[in-house]
Amino acid sequence: MSIVTVSSIYRLEPAMRRLVSTAVLTAALCVSAALPASAGDRPPPADATPCLPSSSAQPVCTEGTLPDGTAYRFAVPRDWNRIVLVDLDFAAGGLESPLTARLLERGFARGGTTRLVTGWNIRRAIDNQAAALAAFTAAFGRVRWAIASSNSMGGFVSAGVAQVHPQRFDAAVAFCGGLSGSVAQWNQKLDTVHALKTLLFPDTTLPVTGIPADVPAAQRAWIGALGQAQATAPGRARIALSAAVGQLPGWGVAPDGSPTPRPDPGDAAAVQEGMYLALAGGPLPYIGQAMSSRRQIEQVTGGNPSWNVGVDYARQWQAARPEYRDAVRRLYRQAGLDLDADLARLNAAPRTVADPAAVERFAEGIVFTGRLRIPVLAVSNVGDQISTVAQQQSYEAIVRAHGNGRLLRQSYVESAGHCAFTPAEQVAAISVMVDRLRGGHWPDTGPRAMNARAAAVVPGGPAGRYIPFAPERFNRPFPG
DSSP: OOOSOHHHHHHHHHHHHHHHHHHHHHHHHHHHTTSOOOOSSOOOOTTOEEOOTTOTTOOEEEEEEOTTSOEEEEEEOTTOOSEEEEETTGGGTGGGSHHHHHHHHTTOEEEEOOSTTTTTOHHHHHHHHHHHHHHHHHHHOOOSEEEEEEETHHHHHHHHHHHHOTTTOSEEEEESOOOSOHHHHHHHHHHHHHHHHHHHOTTSOOOSSSOOSOHHHHHHHHHHHHHHHHTSHHHHHHHHHHHHHTTOOSOOOOTTSOOOOOOOTTOHHHHHHHHHHHHHOSSSOHHHHHHHHHHHHHHHHTSOOOOOTTOOHHHHHHTSOHHHHHHHHHHHHHHTOOHHHHHHHHHHSOOOOOOHHHHHHHHHHOOOOOOOSSOEEEEEEEEOSSSOTTHHHHHHHHHHHTTOGGGEEEEEEEEESTTOOOHHHHHHHHHHHHHHHHHSSOOOOSHHHHHHHHHHHSTTSOOOOEEOOOOOOOSOOSOO
């Protein structure tokens, strides 16, 4: 099925770049009307105010509003090293975060925007990072290095900045961003929800696409239904198959958000419980985000940008991690179900057709092309139920296909939940990028070296949890 002509997306890029440059220049001019013109090193601008008075870094803050109404804010320590980190969500509480405290102590300036205006308009959020950086340099003068670095949607945006604005940023450290691209990520989420609805709830009104305005009601309905299914052996088996098809982790967090031990891969019941918790447990369940974010995406794009026409779910099942396939087989035997029959049901079920115009608009959010010009470090935690870790394979493959593997490194942390990193683990990743910029080549990014860096951040604190890990092949690449 041809949903959209990929070349048409790429043809938009030069025009979009010109529009971006205009937007950034406009933002800088708006700021410069109130702040001194950029001219190298200088004292803090007159409107900068002391912030975090208890901090040894004694930072000053400056803030403002971009032309689209997005707020931005930056904190600069007394002994600034002239490196600035730009974050999608900093202006919405980032100043008070433990990570900010650690970075300010080390001389970094940190700041950025919010997602409150842009939401799932990823392209505008990417451009706003450049506009916020322009505002910062207008206020504080030249920077040595500008690094895009954020979490979740922000990690997605940071990698987008590396592709779209390499002339303005020097590097990106993308935490838990997924990185398969806007369309691909949500096609994968469609697969999971399609499988759940087909196998467990075919005669219900539980939504898959076309999410109603009462999103909380849809979330409660789905979570309640999954809870009932989890109470039966057939329900547990089919939940596990749906999770495996959608490449969810077999590891989740408890309902109160507390960590759970990583399941033994040979313990089918524990792996299945982890899958269920990833889907319906914890403070940010997969199915809840599949309702709320899809509703926002459908509003931004003006239709449904996801499809599963032509998808072979038996093939996707065969591509799941071996330990998950083993768990599903055992659960199906215990429940007395026919796995092949259920896979045939999935492939025979009615399919979802996308709105081509919505796909085109969503793809503008970003399709990762692999055409990197600045270094990117992507950090993922292996039990992330929202930014599924298999997406990292897709990003690496496209980067390497364009001969840019030297610019990319990927690291993995052993934890469950969305963006479950310690500040020390994040500082370790940022310090790697600084060394990469300083020396022109990558330092050791293996787990032992990363954990040593994390341990040095807080002597005597929790050990870093970086591990060797190879994600499975992502099953819904776009372009495919």
